[in-house]
Amino acid sequence: xxxxxxxxxxxxxxxxxxxxxxTAFERRTGGNWALNIGQVYTTIQRLxxxxxxxxxxxxxxxxxxxxxxxxxxxxxxxxxAWFDNPVVPEAPARDELTIKVxxxxxxxxxxxxxxxxxxxxxxxxxxxxxxxxxxKADPKRDMAFLILLDAxxxxxxxxxxxxxxxxxxxxxxSKEAAR
Amino acid sequence: xxxxxxxxxxxxxxxxGHTEVTALHPTSLTVEASELLAVMGPSGSGKTTLLSLxxxxxRPTEGRVVVAGQDVGSLKARxxxxxxxxxxxxxxxxxxxxxxxxxxxxVAIPLELxxxxxxxxxxxxxxxxxxxxxxxLADRFPDDLSGGEQQRVAIxxxxxxxxxxxxxxxxxxxxxxxxxxxxxxxxxxxxxGGGTAILVTHDAAHAAWADRxxxxxxxxxVDEARAASSPDLTTTAA
Numbered sequence: 001x002x003x004x005x006x007x008x009x010x011x012x013x014x015x016x017x018x019x020x021x022x023t024a025f026e027r028r029t030g031g032n033w034a035l036n037i038g039q040v041y042t043t044i045q046r047l048x049x050x051x052x053x054x055x056x057x058x059x060x061x062x063x064x065x066x067x068x069x070x071x072x073x074x075x076x077x078x079x080x081a082w083f084d085n086p087v088v089p090e091a092p093a094r095d096e097l098t099i100k101v102x103x104x105x106x107x108x109x110x111x112x113x114x115x116x117x118x119x120x121x122x123x124x125x126x127x128x129x130x131x132x133x134x135x136k137a138d139p140k141r142d143m144a145f146l147i148l149l150d151a152x153x154x155x156x157x158x159x160x161x162x163x164x165x166x167x168x169x170x171x172x173x174s175k176e177a178a179r
Numbered sequence: 180x181x182x183x184x185x186x187x188x189x190x191x192x193x194x195x196g197h198t199e200v201t202a203l204h205p206t207s208l209t210v211e212a213s214e215l216l217a218v219m220g221p222s223g224s225g226k227t228t229l230l231s232l233x234x235x236x237x238r239p240t241e242g243r244v245v246v247a248g249q250d251v252g253s254l255k256a257r258x259x260x261x262x263x264x265x266x267x268x269x270x271x272x273x274x275x276x277x278x279x280x281x282x283x284x285x286v287a288i289p290l291e292l293x294x295x296x297x298x299x300x301x302x303x304x305x306x307x308x309x310x311x312x313x314x315x316l317a318d319r320f321p322d323d324l325s326g327g328e329q330q331r332v333a334i335x336x337x338x339x340x341x342x343x344x345x346x347x348x349x350x351x352x353x354x355x356x357x358x359x360x361x362x363x364x365x366x367x368x369x370x371x372g373g374g375t376a377i378l379v380t381h382d383a384a385h386a387a388w389a390d391r392x393x394x395x396x397x398x399x400x401v402d403e404a405r406a407a408s409s410p411d412l413t414t415t416a417a
Contacts, residue, residue, distance in 0.1 A: 117394065121404045124219075127387035128406035135367060135388070153384050160383040168221060 003035065003043050008052060008071060008079045015056055015070035018044060030145030044069055052078055097159070101166055112170055120163050127156050183344055183375040184210040184233050188242035191228050202228040204399045205242055210377060212343070215370040217378045217386035220395035226379045227348060229395070233377060234267050234346045235259045247344065264293045267344045268337025272352035274329050276321040276336075282308060283317040286336045293340075307335035311365055327358035334365055338374075345369055345376040351385050363388040 003025070010016060010024050018040045025035055047053040052075035056068040071079070097119065104110040134149050188205040203225040210216050218226045231237040232244045235251050244251040247266045254262065268289075276285050283304045290300035308317050311331040321329055330350060337345055347366065351359035363385050366376045370390075378389060386392050392404040 117396075117402050120394070121402055124383060124387060124392050124404040125407060127383055128389070128392070128404065131384075131387040132406060135364070153387070157382075157384045164221070 003039065004047065005079065005082050007040065007043055008047065008075055008082075011053055011069055011071040012076060012079055015068050017068050018065065028144060030142070030148040032145060032148060047075065051075075105170065113167060116163050116167050120160060123156050123160050123163070127153060127160075130156070180211040180213075182209050182245075183212055183247055184208075184377070185245040186229075186232070186242070187245070189232060189239040189244045190241045191225075191232060191237065192240045201398050203232070203239075206400050207242075208393065208400065210375050212373050212375055213370055214391065215366060215376050215378065215389045217380060217389035217392040218395060219380065219383070219386050219392055223397075224395040225398040226395055228398075230346050230348055230377060230379050233344075234269060235263050261293075264289055265340065266342055267346060268339075268342045270330070270333050270337050270345065270347040270350045272349040274321075274333040276329055276332060278321055281318050281320055282313065282324065282332045282335075285321070285332060286339050289336065290340050295340075303340050304335070307339040308332070310338070311335045325358075327354055327361060330354060330358075330362050331365065334362065338369060343374045345374060347376060347378045347380075349380055349382075350378070351380065351382060356384070359385060 006025050006028070007021050010021055010028075016024070018037065021044075022035045022037055022040045025040075026033060044053065048055065048069070052072055053069045054072055056070055057066070101112070101115070104112050104115050130149050130153050134146060134153070137146050137149070139146065186206050186208040188207055189203070190201065190205045191203045193200045193202060206229070218229060220226050228237070232239055232251065233246060235246065235254070238244075238252050246262060249258070249262055251259065251262070276282075277288075280288075283301055286304035286307050287297070287300040290303055291297060295303075305314065305317055308314055311334055313328060313331055313335065316324060316328060321332070324332065334345075334350075337347075345366065350366075351362050354362065359382070366378060367388050370376050378386065380386050390406055393400050394402040394404075
């Protein structure tokens with residue numbers, strides 16, 4: 001989804017070749033979101049099929065690398081609608097960590113607090129890695145990268161807050177039980 | 180590496196017999212120059228007790244706490260006060276800036292208390308304010324500064340006169356995330372310049388500025404996280 005609209009937004013600025021789109025997309029997203037060129041071509045083909053972009057080249061037999069594309073009127077209105085509307089959160093995924101914690105709580109013979117701490121340590125180490133990159137980045141020149149890092153950092157932080165809350169909830173119940 | 184802070188089986192207990200409460204069980208820990216250490220854990224896990232011992236605000240009931248080469252437990256009250264004034268600086272969530280004094284005067288207080296001439300203390304205060312990016316606001320009163328600026332004044336006061344060890348208890352608690360980040364950058368810069376800081380926080384995003392994060396639980400150190408030397412950062416396109 002994000003790649004589809006990303007390419008549309010770039011084509012809205014100027015017609016481009018697939019490879020130009022790949023490098024421009026990576027630059028806009030902070031230079032750390034590597035796109036596979038094959039993914040760029042399949043996405044463009046779908047956009048073309050849906051009438052949102054069209055080939056500049058008259059020769060439909062020309063290979064992917066030599067074809068340039070431009071956005072169509074339909075593509076422009078779909079892009080505008082995308083920017084104008086909030087992203088609707090998808091139904092929450094059944095993620096592995098949530099399931100692992102729930103099953104550990106139910107199992108009864110697993111030390112949940114040890115499990116939570118192991119996860120907390122792994123998440124903090126991930127945060128430390130992001131933060132080291134952040135510390136080296138230049139607030140003006142690398143703004144796109146910093147915005148991307150903030151997204152990763154705050155999602156990881158949310159996970160840690162959830163781990164803390166699980167821990168506190170389990171402890172408060174076991175304290176009650178001990179009374 | 181120079182060890183600036185060392186806890187050697189240090190514990191703090193209150194009361195005795197069956198009313199005894201252990202705020203910190205015997206704990207061993209060293210913090211080196213250039214190291215930023217974060218301490219995390221739920222309320223009541225012993226974080227603030229640990230910080231008070233390192234800062235010489237309290238003494239261990241067993242074990243040793245050595246700060247900049249001095250054994251806190253055996254120092255006379257007078258020498259402990261000197262250690263607090265010359266070597267250790269504190270930053271709290273409550274800044275405790277004096278409203279009737281300018282930023283410069285607030286920052287100069289620790290040096291004036293230490294008996295340094297006023298001119299010298301104020302020059303050092305200006306240097307400390309400059310190091311936190313506030314040289315041009317030295318004549319302002321706290322009420323005329325934003326929350327983030329006030330916290331930077333408090334950091335300048337903690338570091339004034341070249342104190343090496345900075346102790347921070349939830350220093351970013353009342354700040355928004357970008358302002359909090361600028362405070363963390365100052366702590367990081369202090370350590371990268373050869374100092375040491377110990378940060379107590381609930382905020383994982385701020386703790387992640389540290390080289391090492393130790394986790395306390397029920398008065399015991401239960402785990403620690405270390406920054407990888409070559410951070411891997413990969414994102415994949417969704």
